[in-house]
Amino acid sequence: MLDLVSRCALIAWRRRYDLCGASIPAMMCLVLTSSWAKAAPLDLYVLAGQSNMSGWGRVDELPAAAMAPQPDVLYHTSGAGFGYLRATDDDFGPEIEFGRTMSTALPGPIAIVKHAVGSTSLAEDWSPSLGDNHYSALMTRVASARQYWTGAAYEVQVAGVVWMQGEEDARREAMAPLYEANLLRFIDHVRLDLQAPDAPLVFGKIRGAEFPYRETIRDAQTAVDEADVRAYLVETDDLTTWEGLHFDTASQVTLGRRFATAMLGARSDVPGDANGDGQVGIADLNAIRNNFGGFGEGDVTRDGLIGIDDLNLVRNELGAGQNPNANAVPEPSTWVLLAIGAGALGGRRCVTMRVAALTAAALHCILPYVRVTCPVFSGRPDRAGRQR
Numbered sequence: 001m002l003d004l005v006s007r008c009a010l011i012a013w014r015r016r017y018d019l020c021g022a023s024i025p026a027m028m029c030l031v032l033t034s035s036w037a038k039a040a041p042l043d044l045y046v047l048a049g050q051s052n053m054s055g056w057g058r059v060d061e062l063p064a065a066a067m068a069p070q071p072d073v074l075y076h077t078s079g080a081g082f083g084y085l086r087a088t089d090d091d092f093g094p095e096i097e098f099g100r101t102m103s104t105a106l107p108g109p110i111a112i113v114k115h116a117v118g119s120t121s122l123a124e125d126w127s128p129s130l131g132d133n134h135y136s137a138l139m140t141r142v143a144s145a146r147q148y149w150t151g152a153a154y155e156v157q158v159a160g161v162v163w164m165q166g167e168e169d170a171r172r173e174a175m176a177p178l179y180e181a182n183l184l185r186f187i188d189h190v191r192l193d194l195q196a197p198d199a200p201l202v203f204g205k206i207r208g209a210e211f212p213y214r215e216t217i218r219d220a221q222t223a224v225d226e227a228d229v230r231a232y233l234v235e236t237d238d239l240t241t242w243e244g245l246h247f248d249t250a251s252q253v254t255l256g257r258r259f260a261t262a263m264l265g266a267r268s269d270v271p272g273d274a275n276g277d278g279q280v281g282i283a284d285l286n287a288i289r290n291n292f293g294g295f296g297e298g299d300v301t302r303d304g305l306i307g308i309d310d311l312n313l314v315r316n317e318l319g320a321g322q323n324p325n326a327n328a329v330p331e332p333s334t335w336v337l338l339a340i341g342a343g344a345l346g347g348r349r350c351v352t353m354r355v356a357a358l359t360a361a362a363l364h365c366i367l368p369y370v371r372v373t374c375p376v377f378s379g380r381p382d383r384a385g386r387q388r
Contacts, residue, residue, distance in 0.1 A: 039150070039153050039154055039155035040153060040154055040155065041154070041155050041157070042074070042108075042109060042110070042111050042149055042154035042155065042156045042157070043106070043110050043111070043157060043159035044110075044112075044113065044142070044145070044146065044149075044156050044157065044159060045098075045102070045110065045112050045113075045158075045159055045162065045263070046112075046113050046114075046138070046142055046158060046160070046161045046194065047093070047094070047095055047098070047112060047113070047114040047115075047116070047161075047162045047164075048114070048116060048134075048161070048162070048163055048165070049116050049162075049163055049164035049165035050117060050118050050119065050120045050164070050165045050167060050168060051116070051119065051245075051246060052093070052164045052167070052207075052245075052246060052247055053093050053094065053116035053162075053164035053165065054116035054117065054118055055091050055092045055093025055094065055095075055116075055247075055252055056091055056242060056246040056247065056248070056252070057091060057092045057247070057248070057251075057252035057253070058090070058091065059087045059088070059090060059091070059092060061250075062087055062092075062249065066087065066096065066097075066253075067087045069083075069085070070085045070099055070100060071084050071109075072108075072109045072110065073085035073099035073100070073102075073103050073109065073110055073111070073112060074109060074110070074111040074112070074149065075095070075111070075112050075113075076111075076112070076114075076141065076144075076145045076148070077113070077114040077115065077141075078115065078141075082145070082148055082149075085099045085112060092252065093114070093116065093164075093252055093256075094162070094164070094252055094255045094256030094259055095112055095114055095256065096252075096253070096256060097254075097255075097256030097257045098112070098162065098256035098257070098259050098260045098263075099112055099256075100256075101256065101260035101261070101264075102260045102264070105260075105264055105275040105276060105287075106275070106277075110159075111145065111154075113145045115134065115137060115138045115141050116164075117134055119168055120165070121169050121172070121175055122165060122166065122169050122175075122179060122182045122183060122186060123169055123172075123174075123175040123178060123179075124175075125168075126165065126186060127182070127186075128185065128186060128189035128190075128193070129185075135186075135189075139193055139194075142158070142194060157196070158196035158199055159196070159199065159267075160199050160200045160201070160263050160266065160267075161190055161194075161200070161201045161202070162201075162202050162203070162259050162263070163201060163202070163204075164203065164204045164255075165203075165206075166179065166206040166217045167207075167211060167217075167245065169182075169213070169217055170206060170208060170213045170216070170217040171211050171212070171213070172213070173212075173213065175213075176216040176217055176220075177216060179216065179217050179220040180219075180220035180223050180224055183220065183221070183224050184227065187201050187228060187231060198230065199230070200230045200231070200232060200262075200263060200266035200267075201228070201230065201231045201232070202231075202232045202234060202259050202262045202263050202266065203221065203231065203232070203234065204233075204236050204255060204258075204259070205221055205234065205236045205237065206218060206221070206236075207236060207237075207239075207241060207244070207245055207247075208244065208245045209244060210244065210245075221233055230266065232262040232263075232265070232266055234255070234258045234262055235258070236251075236255065239251035239254060239255060261298075261299050263276075264276040265299075265300065270317070270320050271300070271313060271317050271320070272284060272300050272313045272314040272316070272317030272318070272320060273317075273320075273321060274287040274288065274298050274299075274300050274310075275287060277321075278321045279319075279320065279321030280314060280317045280319060280320045280321055281318065281319070284298070284300070284314045285314055285315075285318075288300075288306055288310050288311050291306045292306055292307070292311075293305075293307065294306055298310055300314060301313060
């Protein structure tokens with residue numbers, strides 16, 4: 001692609017003294033190819049854990065709209081290959097509503113990689129130091145997904161990790177006292193191995209009242225939440241279960257929404273920012289209005305319920321933060337385009353050329369955003385799995 005850009009630049013320069021109409025295609029070629037040479041950003045979220053992450057939600061209890069494919073959420077998990085996130089199996093976990101809430105709040109597509117296996121312990125099965133276990137399998141799966149989506153013209157970065165695990169360690173006397181240290185070590189290794197040193201980790205409080213060391217694990221989870229400023233513990237005590245341990249269909253939907261709410265809050269350090277865009281505005285007020293009395297986006301106080309406290313916080317912070325693109329500086333290729341355009345215009349004064357130069361510069365600025373939001377230009381798979 002870069003070689004193609006270079007050739008188009010040479011064509012544009014050589015044809016600067018041609019007739020005005022002949023110079024326009026060369027300049028447009030340069031603009032289009034240089035814009036496409038820049039990969040579209042793709043935030044990747046890693047979901048892992050044991051049975052409550054794997055999920056016991058029943059697909060046949062979901063409304064039809066919730067079962068539809070989510071074209072803004074790319075998904076990869078065991079046996080599912082690569083495609084759009086959708087509820088296709090008999091069971092599902094928090095990923096369905098997590099993906100929907102995240103993609104609704106954020107511009108452009110996101111990606112999810114999930115690896116979850118029931119009855120697995122952090123002390124052994126997910127230990128980063130033991131090797132050849134579920135931790136290493138998770139790293140392999142994420143690496144494979146990054147390679148695949150990078151090949152589809154995305155610039156992939158791990159934006160966060162969601163963790164739902166701890167019940168197996170709550171069964172065992174030798175494992176439970178080590179859970180706090182093991183979880184802190186797990187978080188450090190995840191950030192290091194995924195090359196995401198600032199990635200937030202959102203995790204859910206375990207249930208399972210019959211486990212003898214449940215309170216030890218729950219205390220450890222609270223301690224980790226307090227010890228790591230980028231770790232966020234999500235409440236689950238009010239969620240309903242099938243048999244006291246596994247969350248039912250409605251609770252899996254709620255859990256996914258809560259995970260997403262915490263993740264969106266972790267994206268921004270601006271108080272009152274409900275959608276993680278770095279500023280407090282009308283969109284945040286709308287999120288509270290639409291979800292008032294419930295859960296999900298709009299819970300800016302992170303107390304698990306959207307209410308008057310959230311509304312007051314957003315009102316008090318209205319206008320805080322700023323648009324990160326407000327003071328954006330043109331990228332180097334933009335300056336190259338302008339320099340070539342100026343040289344061409346200096347050789348032949350032509351109104352058409354001037355219009356072409358201005359149009360080219362404008363297209364160069366807006367096409368990266370078109371690629372992110374429009375699947376025709378984005379390079380992502382279509383519904384049949386083909387690359388565009």
